[in-house]
Amino acid sequence: MPHPSPDRITLLPFLSPGTILSCPDCGMGLYLLVKKVTRDGTFEGAVKPMVDVPEYTRGGSLPKKCPFCKVGEWWYPPGTVHTLQYGWVA
Numbered sequence: 001m002p003h004p005s006p007d008r009i010t011l012l013p014f015l016s017p018g019t020i021l022s023c024p025d026c027g028m029g030l031y032l033l034v035k036k037v038t039r040d041g042t043f044e045g046a047v048k049p050m051v052d053v054p055e056y057t058r059g060g061s062l063p064k065k066c067p068f069c070k071v072g073e074w075w076y077p078p079g080t081v082h083t084l085q086y087g088w089v090a
């Protein structure tokens, strides 16, 4: 899956608690933010995995794949993520 085009990305200075990181392909919710995360912050320790989702691990500079459909890539380095509420965010 290609990186989302810039016109599909919403620029936000931070993500609020309650934001759900979700798969752009199948739409499944993956991680719930339990803390505010700023642009230079990390999701590590700030997200709770949804049911049947593995614990979030930082690591790697590769896009992260959805554990359900194994097709959707919901995180592109260095910090573009797909959310349920806002779509693509950077």
Ligand SMILES: [Zn+2]
Pocket: 023, 024, 025, 026, 027, 028, 066, 067, 068, 069, 070, 071, 072
């Ligand atoms: Zn998926």
